[in-house]
Amino acid sequence: MLWLAILLPDLPLQVFTRGLRDVPAIAITADKPGAPLIAASASAQAAGIRPGQHATSASALLPELRLHARVPRREAEALNEIASWAGRFTPRVSLSSPDAVLLEIASCLRLFGSVHDITTQVASGLAALGFHARIGLAPTPLAARWFARCGRPAGEDWLQAIDQLPLSVLEDEAACDADTRALLAGLGLHSLGEARDLPAAGLARRGAQAVRHCLARARGEMPDPRPWFEAADTFSHGLELPAPTHHSEALLFAARRLLASLEGWLQARHAAIDHCQLILEHAHRPHSRLELVLGQPCRDTAGLLTILREQLARLVLEADVGALRLIADRPLAAIARTGVLFDDVGTLREQAVLLLDRLRARLGQSSVHLLASQPDHRPESAWRQGDASCAGSPAQHTCSAHANPLAREHKGLHVRPLWLLPEPKPIERADYVLLSEAERIECGWWDDHPVHRDYYLANNTGQALCWIFQALDPPGRWFLHGYFA
Numbered sequence: 001m002l003w004l005a006i007l008l009p010d011l012p013l014q015v016f017t018r019g020l021r022d023v024p025a026i027a028i029t030a031d032k033p034g035a036p037l038i039a040a041s042a043s044a045q046a047a048g049i050r051p052g053q054h055a056t057s058a059s060a061l062l063p064e065l066r067l068h069a070r071v072p073r074r075e076a077e078a079l080n081e082i083a084s085w086a087g088r089f090t091p092r093v094s095l096s097s098p099d100a101v102l103l104e105i106a107s108c109l110r111l112f113g114s115v116h117d118i119t120t121q122v123a124s125g126l127a128a129l130g131f132h133a134r135i136g137l138a139p140t141p142l143a144a145r146w147f148a149r150c151g152r153p154a155g156e157d158w159l160q161a162i163d164q165l166p167l168s169v170l171e172d173e174a175a176c177d178a179d180t181r182a183l184l185a186g187l188g189l190h191s192l193g194e195a196r197d198l199p200a201a202g203l204a205r206r207g208a209q210a211v212r213h214c215l216a217r218a219r220g221e222m223p224d225p226r227p228w229f230e231a232a233d234t235f236s237h238g239l240e241l242p243a244p245t246h247h248s249e250a251l252l253f254a255a256r257r258l259l260a261s262l263e264g265w266l267q268a269r270h271a272a273i274d275h276c277q278l279i280l281e282h283a284h285r286p287h288s289r290l291e292l293v294l295g296q297p298c299r300d301t302a303g304l305l306t307i308l309r310e311q312l313a314r315l316v317l318e319a320d321v322g323a324l325r326l327i328a329d330r331p332l333a334a335i336a337r338t339g340v341l342f343d344d345v346g347t348l349r350e351q352a353v354l355l356l357d358r359l360r361a362r363l364g365q366s367s368v369h370l371l372a373s374q375p376d377h378r379p380e381s382a383w384r385q386g387d388a389s390c391a392g393s394p395a396q397h398t399c400s401a402h403a404n405p406l407a408r409e410h411k412g413l414h415v416r417p418l419w420l421l422p423e424p425k426p427i428e429r430a431d432y433v434l435l436s437e438a439e440r441i442e443c444g445w446w447d448d449h450p451v452h453r454d455y456y457l458a459n460n461t462g463q464a465l466c467w468i469f470q471a472l473d474p475p476g477r478w479f480l481h482g483y484f485a
Contacts, residue, residue, distance in 0.1 A: 002106040002115070004122065005136040005144035006082065011099045013039035015074040016242045018130025019254035019324070025062055026242060029055050031070045038070065066242060074240065075099070078131075084231040085129060085261050087268025089118060094141070094226040096173060100148070102141045102226065128260040130239075141226055142218040145172055162218055163193025175214040183208055234329040235265050235276075244283065244320030248312040251280070251321060255308055258326040259301040266299035271331035273297060278308065281323040288317065293360070295353035297332045307357050377443045378451050379420060379481060414439050415457075417467045417482030424469070424479035432458040432468055432478075442472075455481070 008014060017023045025044040027037045037058055040049045047062045055067055075098065083101050086093050089112070092104035105118055112118040119135055126133050136148025138158055146169040152161055167184055169192070170176040183206060189195050196215050203209050216222040239254055255278060266272060274297045280288040290311050292304050359368045370386040438454040452472035460466055465484035471477050 001104055001139055002109070003138055003141045003144040004103040004105050004119065005096070005138075005141070005148040006086070006101040006103070006122065006126065007134045007136065007145060007148035008078075008082075008099050008131060009134065009149070010039050010132070011075050011078060012070045013041060014131055015071065015078050016068055016240070017041060018078075018257055019239045019241050021250070021253050024066060024242075025049070025064060026066045026068065027055070027058055028068055028070050031072065068242065072098075077237065080229075081237045081261050082126070082129065082131065083229045084235075084237075084268065085125070085264030086122075087229075087231055088125075088264045089122065091228075091268075093229040095229055096141070096145055096226075100145055101229075102144065104141075125260070125264065128257070129264075130257040140218055140220045141224055142173070142175070142214070143220075146218065159219055162215075163191060163196065165192045166190065167192065167195065170211070170214060176208075176210050180208045180210055184211065231265065231268060234327070234331070235262055236325065236327045236329070237261055238281075238323055238325035240323040241321070244322040246317045246320045248315070251324070252305075252309055252312055254324055255326070256305060258324060259305055259308075262304075262326060262328055263299060263301045265328075266331065266334070269331060270334050272299045272334040273328050273331055275330060276304065276326060276328040279325040279327065280317070280321045281325065282319040283322050285319045288315070288321075290315070293357070293365075295356050297334070299334055303357060377441050378449070379416065379441075381444075381449075414455075415484075417484045419484075420482040421480065424481045427468065427478050427480045429470075429478045432460055432466065434458050435465075440472075441469075457484075 012028045013026065016026060016028070023041050023043060025047060026041045027044050027049055028039040029035050030038050037049065037051050037053050037055060039051055040058075044058075044062065044065060047065075049058050049062055049065060059065055059067065079095055079099070079101060083093050083095055086101055086103055090103050090105050090108045092107070094102045094104075096102050103122075105115075109115065109118065112121065115137065119137070123133070123135060134148045134151060136144045136146070136152075138144035138147055143158065143162055146162070146165055147158075149169055149172065150165055152165070167181060167189060170181055170184075184195055187198075189198075192215060195211055198211075200209070200212055203211055213222065217224040237258060239258055241250075241254060245251065258278075262273075262276070274294045276292050278290040278292060280290070282288070290308065292307050292311075294303055294307070356368060356370075371383050372386040373382055374384050376382045434456045436457040438456060440454050442450075442452050444450040453469040454472060455467060455469040458466050458468050466480055467482040467484065468478060468480050471479065
């Protein structure tokens, strides 16, 4: 087995800063009165703020410092979000309380290429989520977590590397209690190797046998079973901002973090979505809701981001936004696409559907429609207005391509203009030069709108290619019905 540990030592801080492009001076205090600082942003540390300081002295040193109390609920939700996203790499994901996620990756190395490749993708993916983590690798989960904490790579001599780790790693996962760690420090020990050399009987007499058990689990000498994480059937994750804002660019940047998380969740489930909801939470007003609708199911969130950008540009907020929540509760089965040798028709179709999605987001759902053919020889009745919201569905494409069997019958024999006039326009026959034989259309007697016409291709005096017809009913007048160019 090979374990990859994602350790987030600054998780109490990152749950506040992951939605910001430029992180200001922020510090986190423990969730009890009078507690010292437990984390500080880079800009705060540059001004002299350090973990362990009291909040009053830190505020006196840096008046513009933003202080936030630690919120364990947010940290637990962030770990669950990372675990759901990490399922895109392997189905074997386990939570390691309180600040790490463990991935067993031995079975999926061939899929991603190498250890270096999967490690690089994990790091870049976490950055897209807004998290900065330390990554460790080892054949056992506890050793991988220790290597991540100490920033040491695991090589072929990983057992020797464990012996060189400091005793402070025994704090992880409550492997040893504070009294046992104090006992080891009182004996003058500094590394795990020195602790391993102690007689087992002596440790047992002092009630410190937990050290031996912990080292045995880390070295693979004792089993270390881990419960596997199971992602929820629906996606619902939030992101709280350290300060309320109404700027669309700031909201879009924060929403991009949630969309990246949604993409990983979809890839892990081999699923797609055609609809999701972004909730903008206000402090003292009802929440604003944005419906993000796609023309066809997909799991690439680039289209959702484009639609969201259009909607935020048009949105007028009545109050500042303090938090975002993205909900996708109707996942669909993703349709796998095969590679192509020449032009990818599927990609062209996706680009067309994305254009429709952008138009609907910018102009409104009821302002964009599609045209579809229907079986009728009369030109003004051979089309109908369709719903653009189903542009990506197979049924819609079937309708457009196959609804008019008469058009397929005459394909190659008769052509139709792209621009059809709303009403035929009376013309003088002498102003046009006929370029084709007559195409007679006689139908419509069944619905009281009969037509009796002979259609021709013709050039007008401006050399435009036109579609004209002569009415066969007396007095046999000529009309212009459309343009080709």
